[in-house]
Each structure stands twice: as C-alpha cells, then as structure tokens.
Amino acid sequence: MKLVIKALSFTLFGIMITASPISAMGDEGDIAKQQKVSEKDASETPPSPFMAVDEVSRGDERILDFLDERGWVRGQSNKNPAGGMLVVASSSIPADPSSISFSEARIIATEEAFLKAMGELVSQDAVDIGVSMSDKFMKDDLPEDVKNTSSLDALGRAVAGRAAQMTVSSLDAMLSELGVDPDTMPELSVAERKNLIYDEFVSNTTWQAMGKLSGVGIFGVIEEVGGDGPVNNGRVSVVVVKSDQFSEFGRQLRTGDVAPGQAMPLEAIRKRLEPQLREGEPMLGYFGVQPVMDEQGRYGLLAFGTSGPQLVRGSMEEFEITAELESAREKAQMMADGWLAQFASLTVQGQKESTRRSIKQQVKETRGNGRSEIKTSEGIGRMVNNVLESEANARLQGIQTVGKWNAVDPTTGHPYLGYVKYWSPATSAKAQGLTPDKDESQDLSGSAEQESGTEESSRSTGSFGTW
Incomplete structure (x- = not known):
C-alpha cells in the first residue's frame, strides 16, 4: 500500500503596497517571482520520513x-x-x-x-491492593514512581526486591498476609526469596482484584x-x-x-x-x-x-x-x-x-x-x-x-x-x-x-x- 504525502505549497498574500503605480507594478513582479521560487523549492523538498499518527x-x-x-x-x-x-x-x-x-x-x-x-x-x-499491602509492611519504603505505576509486574518486582532484604520476622509476617505458612518454607537464598515474594504478591493481589x-x-x-x-x-x-x-x-x-x-x-x-x-x-x-x-x-x-x-x-x-x-x-x-x-x-x-x-x-x-x-x-x-x-x-x-x-x-x-x-x-x-x-x-x-x-x-x- 503506497503512502502518498503531498508537497506543501506556500503563497504570499495580504501584502499592502503603498507606492507609485510604476513601483507597485515592479513590486508585484518581484512578489510573483518570489512565489514561484518558493513553490519550486517546496515541490523539490522531499517529504518528511516521519509519519504522523493521523495519516494511519x-x-x-x-x-x-x-x-x-x-x-x-x-x-x-x-x-x-x-x-x-x-x-x-x-x-x-x-x-x-x-x-x-x-x-x-x-x-x-x-x-x-x-x-x-x-x-x-x-x-x-491489583496495583491499588498491592500498594496498600506494601505500605502496611514497608512503611512507605517504595519510591513514589513505583506506587503510581499501573504495571503490576513493576510493582511486584519492586516489592520483591525490598522484601528480600527484610528481617526474617517481617518477611514471615508478609508471607502470612499473602497466605503462605512460613513454617512450611525451607531456608531460601535472597534470589529465591525474591521469586517467592513476587509469585505470592502478584497472584494474591490479582486474586483479590478478580473478586x-x-x-x-x-x-x-x-x-x-x-x-x-x-x-x-x-x-x-x-x-x-x-x-x-x-x-x-x-x-x-x-x-x-x-x-x-x-x-x-x-x-x-x-x-x-x-x-x-x-x-x-x-x-x-x-x-x-x-x-x-x-x-x-x-x-x-x-x-x-x-x-x-x-x-x-x-x-x-x-x-x-x-x-x-x-x-x-x-x-x-x-x-x-x-x-x-x-x-x-x-x-x-x-x-x-x-x-x-x-x-x-x-x-x-x-x-x-x-x-x-x-x-x-x-x-x-x-x-x-x-x-x-x-x-x-x-x-x-x-x-x-x-x-x-x-x-x-x-x-x-x-x-x-x-x-x-x-x-x-x-x-x-x-x-x-x-x-x-x-x-x-x-x-x-x-x-x-x-x-x-x-x-x-x-x-x-x-x-x-x-x-
């Protein structure tokens, strides 16, 4: 499908001339020449390579x-x-x-x-639920741009990263809030903690949002x-x-x-x-x-x-x-x-x-x-x-x-x-x-x-x- 972009043409108009009839004719001739030059320049100027959205x-x-x-x-x-x-x-x-x-x-x-x-x-x-939940355990420890995001994935990763550094007791409390029994969990590395928190946080907030x-x-x-x-x-x-x-x-x-x-x-x-x-x-x-x-x-x-x-x-x-x-x-x-x-x-x-x-x-x-x-x-x-x-x-x-x-x-x-x-x-x-x-x-x-x-x-x- 061809995309056709027409060249722009420019016309000078509305110029008031106050001179003798002879000089006015000369000025009008100059204006006509300028107009032709500008039209020629415009016609030879290649169209912008960038497409406007409303063209599509x-x-x-x-x-x-x-x-x-x-x-x-x-x-x-x-x-x-x-x-x-x-x-x-x-x-x-x-x-x-x-x-x-x-x-x-x-x-x-x-x-x-x-x-x-x-x-x-x-x-x-889910983001609204997640921000409220994270404030409860992290005491406004998340950056404002993360709180204001509409991306559940971005919020989940931010929460998981902060939660992985929390104390054991704080982390256990958060896991309990998310429906996980900490006593049934083995010892986890920092990376495993982050994955666990991310999975539980995203799935729990999504589940509540589905309600x-x-x-x-x-x-x-x-x-x-x-x-x-x-x-x-x-x-x-x-x-x-x-x-x-x-x-x-x-x-x-x-x-x-x-x-x-x-x-x-x-x-x-x-x-x-x-x-x-x-x-x-x-x-x-x-x-x-x-x-x-x-x-x-x-x-x-x-x-x-x-x-x-x-x-x-x-x-x-x-x-x-x-x-x-x-x-x-x-x-x-x-x-x-x-x-x-x-x-x-x-x-x-x-x-x-x-x-x-x-x-x-x-x-x-x-x-x-x-x-x-x-x-x-x-x-x-x-x-x-x-x-x-x-x-x-x-x-x-x-x-x-x-x-x-x-x-x-x-x-x-x-x-x-x-x-x-x-x-x-x-x-x-x-x-x-x-x-x-x-x-x-x-x-x-x-x-x-x-x-x-x-x-x-x-x-x-x-x-x-x-x-």
Whole structure:
C-alpha cells in the first residue's frame, strides 16, 4: 500500500503596497517571482520520513466521538451506564480484508481487545491492593514512581526486591498476609526469596482484584477497516463498563434468586432487534454480554455470539459449504452461551481458593519462562480469562434465543452469522416454573445479502437500554 504525502505549497498574500503605480507594478513582479521560487523549492523538498499518527488512523478521535455522543467518559463516573468504571481497549485485525481468514481474525481481534480491557481493570485494582499491602509492611519504603505505576509486574518486582532484604520476622509476617505458612518454607537464598515474594504478591493481589471484576458489560464496538497506511487491515475497539449494579445481575443469573417484576419485557428486546434481523444488517457492533435497562428500571442481559464461515465462491462442494455453516452456527451459539456463563461466574471467582491456586500457577509459569503475560493489560486479561474458563461451572436457567442472523459485511464482502440470547428475571422465573408465559420462547431470524465494497469505513454501536 503506497503512502502518498503531498508537497506543501506556500503563497504570499495580504501584502499592502503603498507606492507609485510604476513601483507597485515592479513590486508585484518581484512578489510573483518570489512565489514561484518558493513553490519550486517546496515541490523539490522531499517529504518528511516521519509519519504522523493521523495519516494511519483516526481511531482515537472516533472513540472520543463515540463517548461524547453518549455523554460517557473514561474512568469512574455517574455519567456512565449504571455509574460504572469505563475503559476502552483496542486490537489490530491481523489479516488483510482480501483474505478468507479476515472474518475470524476480526472476531479474534474483538476478543483480544476485550481481554485488554479486562486486564486493565484487574491490573489497576491489583496495583491499588498491592500498594496498600506494601505500605502496611514497608512503611512507605517504595519510591513514589513505583506506587503510581499501573504495571503490576513493576510493582511486584519492586516489592520483591525490598522484601528480600527484610528481617526474617517481617518477611514471615508478609508471607502470612499473602497466605503462605512460613513454617512450611525451607531456608531460601535472597534470589529465591525474591521469586517467592513476587509469585505470592502478584497472584494474591490479582486474586483479590478478580473478586472486584464482576459486573463487566460491553457497551460498544468501534471498528475501522480500510484506508491508506501500514495498518489498513483495521482495528477494533471495545467499550467496557464495570458496575456493582451489573454484578447484582450476574448474581441473580447464577443463583436464580430473581424478582420477575423487575424484568425488561422480552417484547421490547424483540422490537429493537427485529429491524436489524429482517434487514440482514451485520450485528458486528454488538459483542459479549450487555446489561439492558428501560425507563422503568426493568433489566435483563443480552449475549451476542458471532462467527465467520469461510466460504469461497465456486471452489467448494455443497457438503463442504453445509459443514462449514453448521460449524459456524455452533460456534456462534456456544460463544453467546459462554459469555453469559462467564458473566455469571465472575460473581464468585474471587472468593474461591481453587481460583487463587490457579492464578499462582499461571504466575509461576510466566515468571519461570520469561513470557510477558503479566507485563501488559492484554496478558493479565488472558491469564484471568484462562482461569475463568477452567473454573466456570455456572448452571444457568432461563436463557432464550431471541434472534439468529446471517449477512454479508457491506465493507469487506465477508459472510457472518450470529446468535442473540437473552436472560431476565422473568425468563429465569419461567424456567423455574414460577411464572407461566407462553410467548417468551418465540425465535426471530432474518437474513439478507448486500453488495460488498472495499472503501475505508468506520462503524460503532452503543447500548440497547436506557442508561
């Protein structure tokens, strides 16, 4: 892809001349000559070898526009959905739009962005917990720049380095705080002490931070595709909000302890979804779990699962097409179910000792082989997600499929299909036999084909509910 930088041209103007007509004409001739010389110099001057960021992507500007349109802000704010903590994370799409694998690469990029957002939430909470813990044992002995860091890895290394030099009694007290019985530990060298403290400190603070991770919803996906520049494959950004109110939704989803009267009517969800489903609009801007609420304060949870079947015109047999479609449908449905299971599981993971042991093992493996999992938000998010997947065992009641769709992305021409699932106190109560409702099992589906294109594009979506 060529990057074209146009040469600048300079024009002198606005010069006031106060002289006789003859001298004025002479001055005007000089000005014209100067202008031509400057234009020639500018045209012959090579462009700067340094590329400006906005020559590649205006993604940050689009994120700000997205938030401004809704009155939301990064960080904790009453302006955000349910007054929650809002973070935005992005990931590049690792495939060219002309590739058959682009559709799956786009979905993976969205998942990667979500993991970064989760990692940012966990790492910042873990750092706050870790600073408070270190102050207790080290009496403000850590440098201010370390305390103010957002890197759990940097804080862990600083704490481990200082702790390794502490007295035996102080070190034992700190190990006890971290959940380690000093009496069961053999004598350790300074290097072994540092490794032990690092492992225990990072895993313990991460474990405690995971206890605060519940109630995480995805309230927007911003996608950019096409255009000039070396990253023209595009990138995906996700808007994630964590709120105590959403955590309560997750607790109800997991336990079945619900109040049917608090449910957002399923018909309202259908009414919002139906135009998109019938028109075959690719619902690529919705992802993961999104809590929804109406003006009356009634609520529910939507889950979106998406898959990109890899279909090639003219080169696939009928049975290959059928098999690919069935596989993609199953993948999308499992994704939607999985998002709800994860949302429910997050409400209790921080309280489980097995989760703590799993994190400790992940941290030890990371430190041992030099990988960078805990040095980036994405790495921490991936580590936490691995633990969640291994520990999740939620038995959910009342989940219903309210929409199925398939469509062609008008920008890239790739086919996608997806499932939309819904849970509310009413659907849960019905599944438990608490309230009969004959209308809530109806499915809606729609599909349509659209012309494909290759132009630069950007799209985004917000929340279904009223926040």
